[in-house]
Amino acid sequence: MKNQPTLILGTAMWGWTISRQDCFALLDYFYGQGFREVDAATNYPINKKPEDFRLAETILKEWIAVHGVHDLRLMMKVGSLNNQRTPEINLCRSFLLIMLDEYRQLFGSNLGTFMLHWDNRSEEGAIRDSLEGLDAARREGLQAGLSGIRHPEVYARLNQEFRFDFRIQVKHNILQSDFGRYAPFHGAARFIAYGINAGGIKLDPAEYHERSSLKTRGAEANMAHPMLPQLRDAIGKASLNANRPPISSFNQIGMVYAFYSPDMEGILLGASRIGQLRDSLAFYETLKAHDYGDLYQSLKERHAEEP
Template identity: 35%
Template sequence: MNMSKLTPDNKQLVLGTALWGWGIEREQAYQLLEQFLLSGGTMVDTAANYPINKRQEDFGLAVRWIADWVAHNGNSKLALTVKIGSTDNLGSPDVNLAPDDIDRASSILSGQFGSALSCVSIHWDNRSEDDVQGATIAETVEAMSRLERQGLGIGLSGIRHPEVYYKANPSLAQKWAIQVKENFKTHAARTAYEAWFPDAKYLAYGINLGGLKTEATKTNSSMELRNINIPHAFTEKLVEFINAPHEFEPRPTTLNELALAASFVNPALSGIVIGPRNTEQLDSTLGYWKLLQAQADKSKGQKIFNQLFEELPSD
């Protein structure tokens, strides 16, 4: 997938792998990947430190699984984004983002994935614009610029000071594919980036609040693994909308479909990263997405969901 084709008018679903090795076993992961590709999907997102389950022996497990799959399925249409920089999967802010680190990581990834490697993305960067760190960020951006000139897509995710990235090379402002946490509770990350990168490509993750369900949270669920708690009143309001009369079609019947619909009509988003736990969830998501592509009135939907956002209770 050419990252330049990723636009709000050509909104893409991206298969996420954050839970591969953390509630999703290898065979399940391959089933998800193969079913996604057979459905016509191409874009898959991973990170060098997935799964972030605080088990050091699992550092890089998702990348290794995908590399093994690619080695046996070389002719697939996979377009892989790999986020790099994090030095562990413990949730620490430590990164290796010097030019040599980036060049080494991208070289290894190119060797593992060949033409399947579509985009290399910076994953977490808390550095600021002081005399030392600002210069280091400029070097990071220059290394990413070289990758872009070589034909790779470039991305950002979890950047604390996007203004420093912009100032380091304004000519890249439209080139970045930026991943942001965006859902019914927040769009703060995108707002922070848009002040500097108004024309970048934005991909939302966490759209369904970590797997929010109307029923009680199940053991080993995504929400439990990530220790996510959503107030009951918030969930009630979303369920109320699903059951209330409204004019949006195709009508969402689950909270996941509601999140997909809101993301689909959001004109700021070029893609949505999904994280199904099993093939049944993937089937459901893909089926509803096709209905959205065929039936949804984006302009009308945007007005409907803007009103829903205004009515949701705050924390």
């Protein structure tokens, strides 16, 4: 069997749908359970409020200061110049060096991975310049990462020379996956699944509330996704197996799907409340203890865009 993916706590909604107090509670619990990997980005939360630019990392920094923690493994995605959800980014070498310096100062030994975020470029010279910036991070002992890359084939070509052991964040859930786009890196990089709930889908429509992530992010169309009845059917069949706990949420479906997918070394958790995080960590233990391979296969057959 392939290596089991690890869990990483996401921060995209910190300071947006999740209050500072709840962010602290999530991290207290995650850290207390022995997990150390946290994901962040300069532009979180992407709520289009200029006053909230870099708020998620500020909350994270405050938590670290309060607890005097030195052993987080923070994955920081850089390049964004604002939190407006626009493609305005700067991935040139000199800017990356400034950001590297900035995040080394802010997070010290807690910084583990330095990741390029959102690149639509295809021009080899410009991408080479970015990789030279990333190389400086590697020389400082950090892992190198990619996220939101429009032309992975150019990166893969240049990487024959640079030889990065990339960690790559990829949207990967039962309704939509970008894994296929990264074909040049299949078998040659360590992938991390994000968006495993497709932004906050619930199996039972009664679970949605005013502050539901899906509504806040404007993705309500997914609430009535045509695949949902099929999913309920697959869950029903999988629950007939009395040798393991039944599946009870879309989140658990997302975890099964990511856990068994090839090349996935990590699963990003977007828990917005402590109860959700508890459920995800408990289900992770269930996944390690029981075989849900048959459910994964039946989900895979239903996946419209499986590479």
